[in-house]
Ligand code: GTP
């Protein structure tokens with residue numbers, strides 16, 4: 001992660017995906033859970049992925065790569081990071097929800113370079129019914145995924161291991177879930193090294 005990252009493109013539907021190249025690590029989760037903030041914190045570049053208080057800020061699959069790589073060509077970087085549009089935004093029109101489900105499912109099913117999805121769960125709220133639906137979709141697509149709790153700065157320190165344990169319990173029968181739940185705060189920078197190590201392991205480095 002120790003070099004500059006750039007945004008290469010926003011993908012509203014499958015035909016706009018860049019050609020398969022670097023291994024991809026994607027970030028999914030409810031609107032406002034902190035996906036874009038976590039990407040920024042991981043790469044140490046605060047304005048890279050757009051963040052917002054308004055849920056539904058990210059509407060496309062947003063591709064980030066280390067600077068110098070254009071999305072084509074032979075000089076493959078070790079990985080690309082993909083910021084996914086959030087789900088579960090109550091005010092979203094039905095067409096948007098259907099488009100989200102289709103884009104995400106097509107991407108998850110069809111992308112051989114996708115190595116892992118990190119599913120972000122707000123540490124204050126735990127796994128909600130729409131998270132369960134997203135996890136079921138990932139299981140169905142047979143894509144390896146791991147849960148990352150976010151915004152742990154908003155809960156008391158002793159509550160963190162309890163939320164981790166509850167979450168691990170909820171996912172233990174899920175076939176494509178990695179059994180270890182990580183916890184992070186993009187605000188405070190906690191848990192980022194563990195997540196970076198997990199990502200390196202996922203891409204085989
Ligand atoms: P969508 O693109 O709408 O799906 O949202 P997102 O999941 O990308 O969330 P985003 O990163 O835009 O963050 C949403 C809000 O949560 C912003 O106001 C962030 O500043 C805030 N936020 C994100 N991470 C943290 C965190 O670790 N701690 C705290 N306290 N706030 C956070």
Ligand code: MG
Pocket residue numbers: 035036037050051057058083
């Ligand atoms: Mg976002």
